[in-house]
Amino acid sequence: MRVLLLYPLFPKSFWSFDKALELIGRKVSLPPLGMITVAAILPQTWEFRLVDRNVRFETEADWEWADLVIISGMIVQKPDMVHLIREAKRRGKLVAAGGPYVTSVPDAAQEAGVDFLVLDEGEITLPLLVEALSRGETSGVLRANGEKPDVTTTPVPRFDLLDLNAYNEMSVQFSRGCPFQCEFCDIIVLYGRKPRTKTPAQMIAELQALYDLGWRRSVFMVDDNFIGNKRNVKLMLRELVPWMVAHDYPFRFATEASVDLAQDEELLDLMVEANFGGVFLGIETPDTESLALTQKFQNTRNSLIESVQKINQAGLSVMAGFILGFDDEKPGAGDRIIEFVEATAIPKAMFGMLQALPNTALWKRLQKEGRLLEENQETQGHQMALMNFVPTRPVEELAREYVNCFWELYEPERYLARVHRHFMNMKPAPHKVPFRMLDLVEMKAVLTICWRQGIKRSTRFQFWGQLFSIIRRNPKMFVPYLSNCALLEHFIQYRQSVREEVEAQLAEYLANKPKPQSLAVLSS
Numbered sequence: 001m002r003v004l005l006l007y008p009l010f011p012k013s014f015w016s017f018d019k020a021l022e023l024i025g026r027k028v029s030l031p032p033l034g035m036i037t038v039a040a041i042l043p044q045t046w047e048f049r050l051v052d053r054n055v056r057f058e059t060e061a062d063w064e065w066a067d068l069v070i071i072s073g074m075i076v077q078k079p080d081m082v083h084l085i086r087e088a089k090r091r092g093k094l095v096a097a098g099g100p101y102v103t104s105v106p107d108a109a110q111e112a113g114v115d116f117l118v119l120d121e122g123e124i125t126l127p128l129l130v131e132a133l134s135r136g137e138t139s140g141v142l143r144a145n146g147e148k149p150d151v152t153t154t155p156v157p158r159f160d161l162l163d164l165n166a167y168n169e170m171s172v173q174f175s176r177g178c179p180f181q182c183e184f185c186d187i188i189v190l191y192g193r194k195p196r197t198k199t200p201a202q203m204i205a206e207l208q209a210l211y212d213l214g215w216r217r218s219v220f221m222v223d224d225n226f227i228g229n230k231r232n233v234k235l236m237l238r239e240l241v242p243w244m245v246a247h248d249y250p251f252r253f254a255t256e257a258s259v260d261l262a263q264d265e266e267l268l269d270l271m272v273e274a275n276f277g278g279v280f281l282g283i284e285t286p287d288t289e290s291l292a293l294t295q296k297f298q299n300t301r302n303s304l305i306e307s308v309q310k311i312n313q314a315g316l317s318v319m320a321g322f323i324l325g326f327d328d329e330k331p332g333a334g335d336r337i338i339e340f341v342e343a344t345a346i347p348k349a350m351f352g353m354l355q356a357l358p359n360t361a362l363w364k365r366l367q368k369e370g371r372l373l374e375e376n377q378e379t380q381g382h383q384m385a386l387m388n389f390v391p392t393r394p395v396e397e398l399a400r401e402y403v404n405c406f407w408e409l410y411e412p413e414r415y416l417a418r419v420h421r422h423f424m425n426m427k428p429a430p431h432k433v434p435f436r437m438l439d440l441v442e443m444k445a446v447l448t449i450c451w452r453q454g455i456k457r458s459t460r461f462q463f464w465g466q467l468f469s470i471i472r473r474n475p476k477m478f479v480p481y482l483s484n485c486a487l488l489e490h491f492i493q494y495r496q497s498v499r500e501e502v503e504a505q506l507a508e509y510l511a512n513k514p515k516p517q518s519l520a521v522l523s524s
């Protein structure tokens, strides 16, 4: 069986870092880990060809070669996913679709003509697909019926199918699921509240596979909450540390975690020892009432500012996500987020207006209250989209606060000052990370940053002053500091796109103000 794995296009987003990636000759931040895991679960006697459309487009020869086309993706990839299903069917191919979006909302894939819906987690449903095909079946809906797979049996992803040069980071996954119950979160709907972790040996085998392929850069642990099972994560880190030492620290890790990480010093130390350099925290809002209302109680137990500072000082760079538009939010939430980001000196702060994702507790509540908006469901999951429900505050006020947050925080001088404060506060890792010479492309990127930020723009005095201060007072932070400066190239463009796109949507919204409806049609 010849399987063409197609990974649909992503729209531009906060995390796409296009302008910064361009500088270092990479095409995309992260690879399609789900797709290469699918390839590892299916029979290894089958042949696989992976096309990540964010890297390159498929050719007619790819289509002709394939006996089976598999397509997977997230909610934001829906338009391209639908396009690909139609293209495959137009060529008479057998098509299977799966992944988080299709699992939540299978309708669009069905309407596009997909043959097999392979829903829920692939460890359970992909073997069902293999069985169905061996029986000669040509269509079907394969479900796990509430069963969650034991991820200790998940094979090492087929990293060999990737064009490694196209990606800035590699990704691996240690756990699925999260013990918390944030009202807006679809992770707990898809993967459950009992975190399931791989074994330390499994993680080392995955990292060894990357090492053997020659990978020597960053690795993102894509868990939605890396510390969902603290006991198991510590066991894994205790085995990872000696492996990293024995291999001369080939990777630098980053991940996502809940903010209670700050209260576990042992875990923080282990992460730093294992060469973790960054962590994404879902702060959501500094407003305690909103956190309680959205059931993010773990963020209300300790001072959020102190928690972020503690994690940063321990040696992890903090990225954070914020949301505007919780019910009963008081005006000025955007300004309160700006104050929080400045107080904690978080360089990369990402914002979104609250979106109700299908089947979440928030979705169900809003549906009951008749507040979901049919006309805004198409843009679900897009970071620049207006809300897909009727908020308790005026939409225009929220949209303006949202644009203002981006505009203010990514004002070049302000951003660079935050990056400087952040990396000055950060304790360097105790171990000696091997020195690596920059290659020609990286050298050119550094010169471009120096030219743009240190000569051409009004940041010139600040840029050199801060650079020398890092070199003098916290030299081990030089590389991450400069990498974050490079991201300014992306943020300058992104804040402009946010302003234009949100203002355009707002104008349209004000022209045809939608009416709330009770939407039986959205009850899937």
Ligand code: SF4
Pocket: 178, 179, 180, 181, 182, 185, 186, 187, 188, 224, 225, 258, 282
């Ligand atoms: S902590 Fe993060 S992953 Fe866990 S439920 Fe909340 S939003 Fe979801």
